[in-house]
Structures are given as structure tokens and as C-alpha cells.
Amino acid sequence: MKFGVVVFPGSNCDHDCYYAASHAAGAEACFLWHKDRDLKGSDVIILPGGFSYGDYLRSGAMARFSPIMEEVIAFANRGGPVIGICNGFQILTESGLLPGALMRNKHLKFLCRDVFLRAEQDAGRTPFTRNVEKGRVLRMPIAHNDGCYFAEPHLLDRLEGEGQVIFRYVNAAGEITEIGNPNGSLHAIAGITNEKRNVVGLMPHPDRCAEELLGNHDGALLFQGVVP
Amino acid sequence: MTNATREPEVTAAVAREMGVTEDEFRRICEFIGRTPNYTELGMFAVMWSEHCSYKSSRIHLKTFPTTGARVLKGPGENAGIVSIGDGLAVVFKMESHNHPSFIEPYQGAATGVGGIMRDIFTMGARPIANLNSLSFGAPDHPKTRYLLGGVVAGIGGYGNCMGVPTVGGELRFNPAYNGNILVNAMTVGLVPEEKIFLGQASGVGNPVMYVGSRTGRDGIHGATMASGEFDQQTEEKRPTVQVGDPFTEKLLLEACLEAMKGDHIVGIQDMGAAGLTCSTVEMADRGETGILLDLDRVPLREEGMVPYEMMLSESQERMLLVAQKGHEEALRQIFEKWDLQCAVVGEVTAGDRVVVTHQGQVVVDLPVNPLTSGAPLYDRPRAEPANLRELHDLDLASLDAGGSPADTLVKLLGSPNLCSRRWVWTQYDHHVQTNTVRGPGGDAAVVRIKGTRKALAVTSDVNPRLVALDPEEGAAQAVAEAARNVACVGAAPLAITDCLNFGNPEKPEIMWQFERAVAGIGRACRALGVPVISGNVSLYDETEAKGILPTPTVGLVGLIDDVAHVGRAGFQDEGDHVLLLGEATGSLAGSEWLHVLHGKLGGRIPKVDLEREKALGELLRQGFRDGTLKSAHDVSEGGLAVALAECCLLGSGSGASIKLDPIDRVDSLLFGEAPGRVIVTAAAGAKKLEKAAAKLGIPFRKLGKVGGDSLDWKGLFRLSVATLRDVHEGGLRAITGA
């Protein structure tokens, strides 16, 4: 089992994802350079967080044109598991692998803090959520400027109808509240999947909470889930 | 010598415009045996500016203790380095970006952070933590909200994009900073000992290479601006502010670290203040070589730039390096891989001259030494400020309590200097790199070192009010507090860096403060066995003759041998004993109580017992190592009552019941301040701790027990933890509007 972590110019959670994949999931991991076209036999692709291309113009807008992304898109279309975390989620929406868009946080500030997420689908709905049963509340850190999920109403209806909303922002008790939603995302959406359910994007960072030493290992569930 | 571009003729008046005094101008002419041309004069002006030459401060800085068993590099390099074992070393330094941040808060602060990080990775170290110490004017001053918002966003904007966690710092408000805010940024990096790089040229014939961003007309004369007192003309100097590009710096970081893996690089130095001039001259100086520079090969962003502009440009995100001859192509490939500029712009020469050519003609030909060690050295006159006696004589006894203890605690806990800084640090990514074991909010932050059991504790500290009342003592206490803060998470202090922010050194009172503060830092460092390995001086922090409070910021890095023994600040479990190490009663002199309730600064501050501080540190570390201690929190501004409230807020949510009767006035017990005090909690280990404290001569007192949902000080006040939280969290709202 091998994780491929894509390195875009400006990625800064590439090492964190590599570390989480190898330590929390005990899997092999490798870096995939954005100018290359070789997925090096990876079984799972991670698009890590950071500021690809400085987040200039729009977060994730330029990264999607990297040569490696053509391969990632083909891999995803073949049904390969892909997860985009934070900036990686933004890249997934910009590249059309996931629907919608991520816009400026409602308070217009970069926000770094813990949030609570509620799993919205049955365990195993996606390869990454095999260990997360529906209704379970996870704690995870966020750190982003542009995490406000937006989609047109008809698209939102479809996402909800098809069970593509994976995680929602909630409070500690698992309820959807204004304060629990840190960035103003529509329907408090924190993470979604595609129709085929092999591609997952989420704004919070499972890579930053995959170890007891850091006070939280809820994030390890996602890395471990994808390893059979 | 000929000059291709027509430059203004050089006279003493032109020199004065560049900030070079008549006397200095004469010395320059003597040194080089002729009148310098305009570009050469510009180079002298920046190299001899206060910012680059330390001409007013150098003789005092020499008194710092700078050596120690662990010190690999002390002051004199881009940053200092200490060994932490396992073949690893820590690199750190603090730097000011005060004036630029006042003019353009976002970009000023951002480029300050960018600059200090370059100082760290130019030595081969990956930056692993950032801190920032910020001082703003009065909370209700019309510019404060704008400046605070811009500075915090700028620090976050740069550090977040770089992927370096900002884990700590300070924030204070005082009307003394109305016209001169302070933005001091510190970066800590990690480097394998055998991979340390120095800013040094060597090997005649080796190519000099330029990497990073192109050169534009940014911040020309920025370094001299940072050394000049503010006046009405500041507005006109505005274009000297640079725009930062953290994205390019992130690429530069990765490219440099990759290039450093091989044996391509002989020496490397960032281009910060005074850009190409400073990096060229300093590298030649350290390597005792000459350098030949061809400006036609410098990557430019704008057309028509003249040598003066190229030599003085402060465009960001650039580095100058000396490569091993024959490795140019290998380096070019690495920098191109990261989409960065890379050009051979000169070579190392025998001799001691910096020679610069442009369009085939020599435009600069200067001996290195006069530019560096030839800079003037001033022993400026010093005099104790006339009003100091008056400040000391403030009659504290006559001041009333100003309300019930509960009211006063609420007032203090929600006051601008003591309330929660969450609004600030939630704008900083403090988790990236997944090493942050203790983030912002406590006494010191802790980052673990992957691949080892070790962790580093980092903090920055100074209480400028104490320094104003007694510069020597106040500065010594800044060091003591920093050491105490890292001890509260179980770390032993390794070394400090400092950023000395003062007013106009040409005023004897300011120079007196400066010299006394340096002496105080030196004394404390010697007593605690903590060397000074790097630092920065920012003078002329003054607007229209109004100076700031003397602010010698101390940045300290401590080591924890086993990350399993990291301490925490907040109350943990019901029933734990709440204990005080150190004296029970503090002083109201220079206290937050005096500032908030009476708007005053005065009194005689209590002295720090450095021997006892050292013992206290040992006691705390031992307590965390053997599991006796469950928490430790420094008692600083706001005194015992505020510290206890913080213990409630930083922990599991438990309150505490406290019983301790005042000996004299209640305010001194609750809100008085003094060094050497820590609130700790322990369960069964309390007995053992008492014995250990007695052996070390540290006062030990039982205050009460953890428990309940309020902080209940018998007979004095009782406030629910929820109330304390509301007050503490809401304090900045009035300033930030959020």
C-alpha cells in the first residue's frame, strides 16, 4: 500500500501528510513532483495543504494545470482513491474533480483552530471513511483563508440527495450551529465526495491530528481507513 | 575611474542627505584616498547606518556573554547556533521591522517575517517556529486598530504561506508606542551540525551567484530609513516600503536546502537590509577576500536601473552565494527546478576590494575593511533621566483600591495587556509541520523534534514598564522571565537572542537606558548560564522627540530532553494541591494594576534573585521529569489573582478554592508583581516538592485545591470560571472590533 503525496510549488503540508501516512497508517509513502507525470505506483493520492502558487488569483487555481494533475485526474477517473486536504480540496474543486468552490472565510481572516466535524454518511461510504461511522463527531484543526464552501442551490440539493456530503461542521455536541461553522460554508459543509465516491476533499487537517503526542489522533482514522 | 551613468556629484551636503555626517564623510574620503562617487557613497551610507553598523551600540553589545559549551556560532553571523546533541543544532535570531510596519503594517510586518526566516535558512536550517513581539499605541488611539489588524495579518500572511508555525509572541499596548509601533520577529531553525553554512566568501576564482527574485527599485535606502528618527517627511519616504512574496520565499527555502545537500555551496548570505551591498561586503569581509561583481548579469525587474539602485535595492527573497567552481550548472538546475532566477554575477578575487562593473566600466572600487570594521564606533554620552527619581517616588500607599477585589480582577483580566490573544494567534498557522506540542496561549510554546525524543521550548519576553523604571533590573528580569517561562514547560534554557528597541541614542538619557539594559541582560545571562547568541538593535524609535518605552525584547530557546516530560500551564484534576513557589506578596510598582486602575507608571520595582531563579528552574524541570508536577504557570503581569484565573482558563475547566490572607494591603497580595514566582499543582507529590523547595531555599506555600466551577479566594472574591472566560476572551474586542 503506497501513498503518493503531490508536491506543488507552495505545498507546505506535503511532509506532514507523508509523516501521517507512514506513521499513523504505517504505509509506504512517496512524493510526486508537480512537473512529473509518474504516479510511481501509488495506490492512494494525497493533495496536501499549503499555498500552491501562493494561492494567488484563487486558491488552487493554478495547481490544477500541473502535469501531475493530468495523471491524478486519470487515476481518479479509473476509480483510484484521492484525498485533497485544505489547499488540496481547493485544487480538487478547481480541477473539476469535486463540485462547487471554496471562497473567502466569512470573517475574511485566516483561521487556525480546532473544529468539530460530524460524519454524515455510513462508514465505508468512501475509502477514507471506513473507520468513521455515521454521526461520529471528530475534532480536527483547520488553518485556511478560503474554506467557505459554495455551490449553486440545485447542486447542493444533488450533493445532499446523493449522499456526497461527508463531513459537516458542528459544535462539540454534534449540532450544527452558527459558531460551529468557522467559515460560513453553505450547509456547514466541511468535506464532500464525488459521485463515484473515490475522491474526497475536506478543509480540516487530519494530517495534523494523527498522533497522541499532539493531543489528538482523530485524523489517523482517515489515513488508516484507506489501508486495507 | 569612469562612470557610465551620470550620477549626482558627491559633496558633504549630498552625504548628509544620505545620513552621513560631515565627520563621517571626511573619514570616508580619508579611508579611500579620494572622494567616493555617488554609488560608493550610497554603499558607505548603508553600511555605516546605525542599522547595519551598530555604531552607537557595538561597544556595549561586546559586554554580553556569548560563549558556552553548546554555542557553535555566536553573534557575528546571520544568526546564532547552539548544539542540542544528536548531531543537531538550533539556529535562531530576532529582528525588528518597526518603521516599515508603521508605514505599511501588512507589508512591513510580512517582509520582517520574511527577512528573519531568510537569516535562518541561509545557514542551512529549516525554520521550525516563528515568534513575534508586538507593541502598539493606546488601545483607543485612532491608528491602533488599523495597525494591529495589518501587522497581524501580515505576519500570518507570510508565515502561513511559508509553512512555518507561528507558535508564540507578545502583544502590548501603551501610549508610548502611538507614533512608533514595534514589530520584532523571531525565527528558530533546525540544522544538522555538519550542514551549517556561513555567510563567507572563499576560494579565489569561485563564482558568486545570485538566486531568488529579480531586483527592482524596492526600499532603496530602507536601511537608512530604519535608522532615522521619524518626522513629517516620513510620508515622502513612503515608496521605500517593500512588498513581500512569501510564495517565492517558500520556493527559495526549498531550493536552498536542496542545493545545500550537495557540496556546491561555499558560502551563502541573504540579501536583506542594504541588499547586494551588504551581502557582498559582509561575505568578502568574513572570508578576507575581494569580490568582483558584474551588474549587467543581475536579474532585473525594471528597466533602466542604475548601479546605485542595484547596489542598494532591498527587493526581497534574494540570496547571494559563493559556489564551488564548476558547480554552477548543478546549482542552476536546482534553482530552475524551483522556477527561480539564478545567475553568476561575479567571482571571488584575491585582495580586499569590492569592485563592481556596469556596462563594461568600473563603477565601484572600494576596500572592504573601511565599509565594515571601519565604520565609526560611538561611545555616546549617557545620563540618568531627570524624571526617574520622581517616578520612583510615586506614593503607592496613597492610591486607593479602586473597587472590590472581584471588580478589579475582572477589570485586569479583560484589560488590553492581559486579556486573551486568541484573536491574534488564530490568524497564525500554529500547527503546520505537526510538531506543535504546546501552542500559543501558555507560558512557552513547545515544538518536538521528529526523529528524536527532544523538544524545544520557545518564548519572548520583556516588560517595558519595568525597564523604564529601572533599565538594568528590568532587562535582567526579562531574561529571568523568559527562563522561567520555558522552565514552566519543563525546559532548560539554551541561549537567548534579543531585539533592543530604544529611542534616539544621541540623547544621553536614551543611551543611559540602553547601556543599563545591556548590562542587565548580561548580568542575568551570566547568572543563569545562558549565552547571547544573536540579536538586533533598533534605535531612533522616536517620533517628534517622543520616544518609546525602552523595550529590550528577549527571545529564549530551551531544551526538553524527553518530550514525555513537557509541562502544562492549566489546572488538571479536582483535588490537586495548588501551590505557590516564591514570595506570596508582590509589589504594585510598575504593575498592570497601577497602569489599568490609575493610569500611572512609577515606584521602585523589586529585585530579582537570579540564584533563586536558577534553582526554581531546576525544581520545575525535576518536578516534570519525575511526575510530581501536574502543572506550572508563571506569575507575571497582573499578579497572583490573574495568574490563578489563567490557570483555570488554561486547564481542564476546573476552578479552585484558595485561602491566603493578606499581610499588608490586599492589592499587593492579589495584584502585586514580583519575579521568581510560579503557581504549580501536584497531587501526592506535593510533600516531595515541599522538601525539594526547602532544600533549594525556595519559598513554598499551599494556596488551596483545584475543584469546582469557580475561582474562590476565601474572604476576598469568588468568580465563576465561565465569567472569567468571558471577560478574558472578550478583552480585545473593543480594539479589534471583532
Place this chain on the structure above:
Amino acid sequence: MKAIVTVTLKRGVLDPQGQAVAGGLKSLGFDEVRGVRVGKHIEVELGGDGAQARERVTEMCKKLLANPVIEDFSVRLEGEGA
């Protein structure tokens, strides 16, 4: 030649930045402000002979400069009216 691209948020997409600016202006005493929308102004300097410049820049917008999920764009070549 130069092309000016204006990228604006689609009608119906919330613009918190515009709201914040409007609030800021009002608090400065500009009571006549009814609303603010913030978009991007992108100047693209083009080499070549400029033939098909409009189509090329429109192409740039579709591919990169604007995100059709949330944004509209317009292209103006320098020298043309607004």
C-alpha cells in the same frame, strides 16, 4: 497591447469582502453607500500582432482567470470604451 479583464462575483454569490468594505465606508461617515462588490482588475500585456487578442484573452479567462462556478468576467482591449 493591453487587455483589461474584470472578474466579478456572480450575482447571488455572497461577497463578504464587499460587505466589509461597505461597513467600513459607512463607519467613516459615507452614509450614501448602499452596497459594495469587490472584484478583480487584471491587466494582461500581450506581445505579437494582437490579431485575435480578444478571443485569446477570453480563452485565458475561461481557462484560468475566472472560475465559472462563482465568477463572471469581461474583457476590454485598451483603447476600447468601457
Place this chain on the structure above:
Amino acid sequence: MKAIVTVTLKRGVLDPQGQAVAGGLKSLGFDEVRGVRVGKHIEVELGGDGAQARERVTEMCKKLLANPVIEDFSVRLEGEGA
């Protein structure tokens, strides 16, 4: 009535965003791109009778919308040419 404010970086001030966009466009095959500058396009909806609108909006720019240290601005009232 509506006023359109364009805020651009001063000539000579580094525009990292513009640089990155230019790089992006070139790598997409738009070889004719010589350079890109990115600024802000701000639409201000104004109530009242619109007298002195130009002066008022200019005032807004000076006070809030533009940062004179690094930015220039221009104001256009809707209906006017560019």
C-alpha cells in the same frame, strides 16, 4: 448610481500575484503574454442624488479603498467612458 473604482499597484511595486498569473498563462500555452498586473475592481453603489459623487468616492479611495503607499486608484462613474 454606481461608481467603479480601480485600484492598481503603483508602477515599480512588486506584484507577486501578477507574476504568478503570467507564469500560469504562459505554461498554459499563451506565449504572447508579456506581463500581468492584478488589481482590484470595486463597485460602489451610491444613494442620494449623486451630486459630488466623484469627489466623495475619491475621498473614499484616499481614506479606505486604496493604500497610497503602494497603490494608485481611478474612479469612474457608471455611464462615463473608461
